[in-house]
Amino acid sequence: MDVGKEKTDDPKTPEDICRYLIERVSAMESQNQDYKEQIRQLEADKRYTETQKLRYEREVRKLKGEVENLKTPPLIIGTITDVIDEKRVVVRSSAGPRFLVRVSQSVNPEDIQSGSRCTLNQQSLAIVEVLPGTYDTQVYGMEVVESPGETYADIGGLEPQIIEIREAVELPMTKPDIFSRIGIVPPNGVLLHGPPGTGKTLLAKAVAHETNACFLHVVASELVQKYIGEGARLVRELFDLARDKAPSIVFIDEIDAVGASRTDTMTSGDREVQRTLMQLLAALDGFEKRGDVKIIGATNRIDILDIALLRPGRFDRIIEIPLPDTDGRHAILEVHTKGMKIGDDVDLHELARLTDGKNGSDMRAICTEAGMFAIRQDHDAVTQEDFLQALEKIVCDFGRHDRRIYSSAGEMFA
Ligand SMILES: Nc1ncnc2c1ncn2[C@@H]1O[C@H](COP(=O)(O)OP(=O)(O)O)[C@@H](O)[C@H]1O
Ligand SMILES: [Mg+2]
Numbered sequence: 415m416d417v418g419k420e421k422t423d424d425p426k427t428p429e430d431i432c433r434y435l436i437e438r439v440s441a442m443e444s445q446n447q448d449y450k451e452q453i454r455q456l457e458a459d460k461r462y463t464e465t466q467k468l469r470y471e472r473e474v475r476k477l478k479g480e481v482e483n484l485k486t487p488p489l490i491i492g493t494i495t496d497v498i499d500e501k502r503v504v505v506r507s508s509a510g511p512r513f514l515v516r517v518s519q520s521v522n523p524e525d526i527q528s529g530s531r532c533t534l535n536q537q538s539l540a541i542v543e544v545l546p547g548t549y550d551t552q553v554y555g556m557e558v559v560e561s562p563g564e565t566y567a568d569i570g571g572l573e574p575q576i577i578e579i580r581e582a583v584e585l586p587m588t589k590p591d592i593f594s595r596i597g598i599v600p601p602n603g604v605l606l607h608g609p610p611g612t613g614k615t616l617l618a619k620a621v622a623h624e625t626n627a628c629f630l631h632v633v634a635s636e637l638v639q640k641y642i643g644e645g646a647r648l649v650r651e652l653f654d655l656a657r658d659k660a661p662s663i664v665f666i667d668e669i670d671a672v673g674a675s676r677t678d679t680m681t682s683g684d685r686e687v688q689r690t691l692m693q694l695l696a697a698l699d700g701f702e703k704r705g706d707v708k709i710i711g712a713t714n715r716i717d718i719l720d721i722a723l724l725r726p727g728r729f730d731r732i733i734e735i736p737l738p739d740t741d742g743r744h745a746i747l748e749v750h751t752k753g754m755k756i757g758d759d760v761d762l763h764e765l766a767r768l769t770d771g772k773n774g775s776d777m778r779a780i781c782t783e784a785g786m787f788a789i790r791q792d793h794d795a796v797t798q799e800d801f802l803q804a805l806e807k808i809v810c811d812f813g814r815h816d817r818r819i820y821s822s823a824g825e826m827f828a
Pocket of ligand 2: 614615667712
């Protein structure tokens with residue numbers, strides 16, 4: 415518009431036209447420059463948006479995968495019981511029934527072995543995957559101590575009991591030929607019973623140490639499970655593991671949790687405990703007699719145990735661990751004061767006389783308390799006075815052996 419207007423207004427000299435054109439060109443060049451700048455900007459924007467798009471696409475893919483994961487039905491856990499051929503396998507699902515199923519191509523045929531755990535598709539029950547490890551994690555969770563630190567020297571008194579348990583557990587493991595020479599079958603297992611805190615657990619650990627056996631420590635209440643058959647399976651797997659780790663000692667503490675005598679009036683929960691007990695009895699029976707797996711049971715309540723557990727052939731030796739007498743308490747005091755700094759005036763015989771009715775763990779508590787009194791009074795060594803104070807404190811704190819309050823439930827859970 416400008417150009418036309420200027421043209422019509424007045425005629426231009428060639429210089430004017432020339433100047434005008436130069437101005438126009440430079441204006442257009444600068445505009446061109448602006449456009450170029452804009453293009454660069456837009457291109458940068460475009461690149462940014464494109465990377466943004468890629469990022470969102472990746473996120474969408476991830477979320478879709480996640481949704482897929484959430485939507486996929488769970489796989490059933492089963493156990494392979496029989497392999498018929500490469501493609502057909504018999505499995506037992508965790509719910510109980512057995513099925514003939516196919517195997518997914520992704521599974522390595524070598525992994526298909528009877529006894530392995532596997533996952534099954536919900537609809538076709540085809541084997542999707544073979545899981546590592548034959549044993550339940552719960553069995554592995556049971557304390558597998560290669561060899562505990564306690565020795566016979568850590569036990570005060572109990573000499574006759576130590577001899578009995580050594581004959582029953584240690585000898586068949588270390589010298590099996592003696593038994594075959596004489597022609598008898600060594601005891602299968604031993605049952606330790608007696609009041610709480612008298613050293614039953616301690617004794618079992620010492621035996622395991624002395625035989626260098628693997629020590630499987632299970633508290634019987636762990637074997638009681640929620641679902642039918644699970645407890646029995648745990649028992650079976652526990653003993654399988656013990657056989658794998660042989661020579662080994664299976665120590666079942668507080669065995670009254672599954673071994674209480676069977677009665678007629680039962681809830682379904684009781685019946686599950688029964689099944690667990692029956693599996694346990696079968697495991698006790700099923701051992702190769704001179705085998706390297708020994709069973710030690712411990713209980714505070716032998717009076718409520720099922721007679722089936724007590725019959726010879728299961729726990730052949732029943733060893734009573736009584737409350738320590740004066741000499742026993744003296745021996746226990748000696749064990750626990752071994753590492754302590756003791757003054758010259760301390761008379762352990764006198765202390766043993768004063769602690770009538772106390773058990774091993776009380777004696778240990780007295781030693782610890784005496785040490786605490788010595789620390790509080792800044793003594794260099796523990797004096798008789800410290801021990802007497804500790805004794806008084808323990809008696810006041812618990813007083814349980816005098817009052818006999820542990821006669822029923824307390825004793826069971828000690
Ligand atoms: N005869 C004993 N000699 C030495 N310490 C003992 C003795 N009896 C019990 N104790 C002490 O008491 C603690 C508890 O004993 P424990 O064996 O667990 O008792 P329980 O018979 O209830 O299984 C042990 O760790 C140990 O320190
Ligand atoms: Mg115990």
